[in-house]
Every structure is written in structure tokens, then in C-alpha cells.
Amino acid sequence: MRVHVTELRDGDRLSKDAFNSYGLHVLSEGTELYSREISKLYQHQIDYIDIDDRVEMTAATAARTLESGLSPKWLPTVEPIYDAAVKGCEQLFIDALQNGSVVMDDVVETFQPLVDNFRMERDVVSMLLLLNTKDDYTYQHSVQVGMLSYYLATWLGYDEKQAIVIGQAGFLHDIGKCQIEDDILNKPERLSEEEFGLIKQHTIFGYEIIKRSFGDSIQATVALQHHERIDGTGYPHSINGEQMHPVSKIVAVADVYSAMISSRVYQEKRDLLFVLKELHRMSFNELDPFTTHTFIKHMIPNFIGKQVELQSGESGIIIMTHPSEFFRPLVQINDEFIDLAVDRSLEVKHVYM
Numbered sequence: 001m002r003v004h005v006t007e008l009r010d011g012d013r014l015s016k017d018a019f020n021s022y023g024l025h026v027l028s029e030g031t032e033l034y035s036r037e038i039s040k041l042y043q044h045q046i047d048y049i050d051i052d053d054r055v056e057m058t059a060a061t062a063a064r065t066l067e068s069g070l071s072p073k074w075l076p077t078v079e080p081i082y083d084a085a086v087k088g089c090e091q092l093f094i095d096a097l098q099n100g101s102v103v104m105d106d107v108v109e110t111f112q113p114l115v116d117n118f119r120m121e122r123d124v125v126s127m128l129l130l131l132n133t134k135d136d137y138t139y140q141h142s143v144q145v146g147m148l149s150y151y152l153a154t155w156l157g158y159d160e161k162q163a164i165v166i167g168q169a170g171f172l173h174d175i176g177k178c179q180i181e182d183d184i185l186n187k188p189e190r191l192s193e194e195e196f197g198l199i200k201q202h203t204i205f206g207y208e209i210i211k212r213s214f215g216d217s218i219q220a221t222v223a224l225q226h227h228e229r230i231d232g233t234g235y236p237h238s239i240n241g242e243q244m245h246p247v248s249k250i251v252a253v254a255d256v257y258s259a260m261i262s263s264r265v266y267q268e269k270r271d272l273l274f275v276l277k278e279l280h281r282m283s284f285n286e287l288d289p290f291t292t293h294t295f296i297k298h299m300i301p302n303f304i305g306k307q308v309e310l311q312s313g314e315s316g317i318i319i320m321t322h323p324s325e326f327f328r329p330l331v332q333i334n335d336e337f338i339d340l341a342v343d344r345s346l347e348v349k350h351v352y353m
Contacts, residue, residue, distance in 0.1 A: 002050050005041050006317070006332065010034050010305075012051045020044035039304055039320050042330070081117050082143065085110055089139040089171070093178040101213040102175065111171045114147055115164055128261060138177055138185060141258050146171030148254035155298045156250065156291065169222040170251045176206025176223060200235045203227055218247050226251045229286040241288060249288035253279065253295050256287065273351045276300070277327055300326050307352040318351075 003012075011032060018027040018041065026044050031037060033051070041049065088110030096102050128144055149170025153163035177185060180202055184195050191199065206223030214220065225248035228234035230241030241249070260275045276296050283292035300321045308331060309315050316333035327348065328340035340346055 001053055002048055004048055005038065005046060008033055008038050008041075008049075008051070014049060015052045016050040018046055018049050020046055036301060039301070042319050081113050085114050085143045086136055086139045089142050090136065092172075093139070093175065096175050096209050097178040101209060102172070104214060107168055107172065111146055111168055112164075114143065115150060115167060118147060128258075137262060138174060141262060142171055142174050144258040144262075145173055145251060145254045148258060149251050151298075152250050152254060152291070152295050153247075155294050165218060166247050166250060169219045169247055170254050172206070172210060172219050173222055173226045173251050173255060174202065174206065175209055176202035176204065178209075179205045200227070203236050218245070221245045222248050222251045224248075226255050228252070230288055231285045233286065244288075246291075249291045253287055253292050256282065257295070271350050273303070273327060273348055280326065296326050297323065300329075303329065303351060308348045309350040309352070311347050311349045 001015075011034070013033065014027055014029050014031045017025060017029050018031075020026055024044070026040060026046065027033075027037060033041075088106070092102050092106060092110065095106070128148075146167045147170075150163050150167030153166040154160075158166060180198060184191070184198060187195070203224050203226070207220050210217065210220040210223050222245065224236070225239070225244055228237070228239050228244050228248065229252075230244065230249075232238050232240040244252075257275060257279060260278065261272060276299060279287065279292055280296060283289040303318050304321060306318050307315060308318055308329075310331070314333050316331040316338070318329045319332045319337065320330040322328060322330075322341050325341040328344075329348070331338045331340060331348075338346065340348070
């Protein structure tokens with residue numbers, strides 16, 4: 001079937017090679033189309049392409065998705081794995097409180113299915129939103145930080161084995177909160193100075209739990225340092241960026257992002273582009289800039305195909321993102337294409353997911 005590029009959906013597959021107007025080969029027959037491939041078609045100004053019939057293609061794509069957890073539209077397949085990880089995380093917190101330690105086999109059993117099933121997830125943004133509720137915030141947050149830490153580690157060039165360890169560190173980063181009462185963790189009002197002081201202790205509690213469990217390890221160091229900041233304004237020891245472990249810097253970024261996109265008793269979910277802008281702001285004094293910019297650079301392409309509202313009130317679709325102008329994409333409004341990197345008078349106000 002022949003379709004316009006604006007009508008493409010994730011998972012569509014080319015039935016013929018795609019060439020641009022100069023005869024340059026762009027994509028091969030059989031290529032499955034996702035945000036990066038669709039963006040490439042836009043870059044080459046290709047208007048129409050031929051794809052496999054969607055009814056026939058869906059069965060094959062579904063089989064691959066069931067195996068690898070590709071897209072949020074397959075939520076019924078992904079959700080049980082995510083829910084099991086959240087329940088497993090809750091049990092780890094209970095064990096840590098009762099025994100003062102956790103067992104590595106239990107950590108692997110809980111976290112590894114996430115890696116196995118989400119490794120090929122192309123739309124991290126939508127996935128996290130679809131699998132994010134107000135219930136069990138602490139445990140969901142731990143699962144999300146583990147997943148994001150794994151992704152970010154791979155984006156930074158760590159090998160698979162290292163990335164899994166880093167994901168585990170993110171997964172366990174808040175284990176010390178098992179020793180803090182739920183009334184304080186979930187308090188809807190502003191915390192008192194004394195209560196916030198107790199919250200800060202979860203980093204030390206977590207370090208002690210993991211050290212008892214595995215000895216001195218990356219996981220223990222991350223539990224201690226994930227709230228430290230490169231300018232020395234963090235806690236518990238107010239160390240600076242030179243003193244922070246590189247993996248602590250990774251988990252710090254994942255931790256801030258997950259916290260800001262989550263629905264909690266005391267906040268509503270923030271617009272996702274706003275969250276990335278806030279991370280970008282923090283990269284100049286609080287979060288490690290290289291780590292943060294790598295995260296943003298890899299998250300931004302997931303906004304391709306999303307509907308946006310501009311500050312002018314106009315609505316459009318993100319067609320392409322820029323490698324350096326993170327927050328100024330190419331937007332299509334009806335038949336018009338507006339490059340926000342060129343037209344500086346316009347900005348994205350809201351992204352609809």
C-alpha cells in the first residue's frame with residue numbers, strides 16, 4: 001500500500017526500496033519504520049512510500065513485539081512484567097527492613113526480566129507514561145530508575161554486562177527508604193526540617209543495607225551518592241562532581257527524570273518537554289553535563305510523531321528533532337513546516353503523549 005510519510009505508524013514495513021528525488025537510496029525494502037527511520041524520510045524530502053499491508057504486517061510485528069517488548073501499543077504484554085518487577089521491588093524493601101539486607105539472586109530475578117523484555121524498547125517516553133500510576137510510587141520509581149539507568153549506561157557506551165550492573169544500582173538506589181515511615185514518604189504537605197533530615201538519611205540507610213548484602217560495591221556507592229550534586233549542594237556529604245562515582249552521576253539523572261514525570265500525592269505529572277528542559281538547566285550546576293546531555297539527546301527523538309501545542313496556540317506534529325537544538329524541533333502544522341531552530345519567535349508549550 002502507498003502512503004504519505006505523515007501517515008506512517010511505528011512498525012510499518014517498507015515493501016519497496018525508498019529513494020530520494022536525486023535517486024539516492026535511503027532505506028531498503030523490508031525496513032521496519034520507527035521514529036529514526038521516519039525522520040530520515042523527512043530529511044530526504046520523500047513524500048510517499050510503499051509499505052506492507054498493515055493487516056498482514058501486524059501479525060509478524062506482533063510476534064516480534066511479544067518477544068522483545070517493543071512498543072507501548074503492546075501494553076498487555078509488557079504490563080505484567082512491569083507489575084511483577086514492582087511487586088518484586090516491594091518484597092525487596094520488606095526483606096531489607098526485616099533482615100537488614102537483600103539477596104543478589106532476588107535482585108537479579110526481579111530486575112533481569114525488565115532488561116530482557118525492554119532492551120529493544122524504542123519509545124521510552126510513552127512506555128514510562130503508560131506504566132506509571134499513583135499507586136506504589138516508591139517501588140515504581142525504583143523500577144523506572146533501574147530501567148532508565150540501564151538505557152543511559154548503554155547510551156554512554158558501557159557494555160551489556162556493565163549496563164546491567166548499573167541498572168541494578170538504579171533499581172536499588174532507594175532501598176534505604178524501607179526504614180522511613182510511609183506517612184513521611186507520602187506526606188502531601190511540605191516536610192518539616194526534621195522530616196526532611198530523616199528523608200536524607202535514606203542514602204546512608206541504603207548504603208549500609210547494600211554493603212551488608214554485597215560488601216563495598218557500585219550499588220552501595222550509588223545508594224549513598226545519588227542525591228549528591230556536582231556543585232557540592234547535595235546530600236548526605238555535600239561532595240562535588242570530582243568526588244562522585246561516574247555511575248552515581250548516571251543514576252542521579254535517571255532519578256531526577258523519573259521523579260519529575262511521576263504522579264505523586266503532592267504533585268501532578270509535568271509536561272515531558274518541560275522535564276527535559278529542567279534537566280538541561282540542572283546540567284550547568286547540579287547534574288553532570290555530559291551524562292545529562294547524552295540522556296536528553298537520546299530521549300528527544302522519542303518525541304517525533306507526537307502532537308504539540310505551540311505558545312501561539314497552534315497545534316502540530318513533531319517531524320524531526322535537532323541534535324543540538326534539543327527543544328526546537330521541526331513541526332508540521334497542516335501543510336506548513338516550521339523549523340523552531342530558525343523561527344525563534346515560537347516555542348513548544350506542551351507535548352501530548
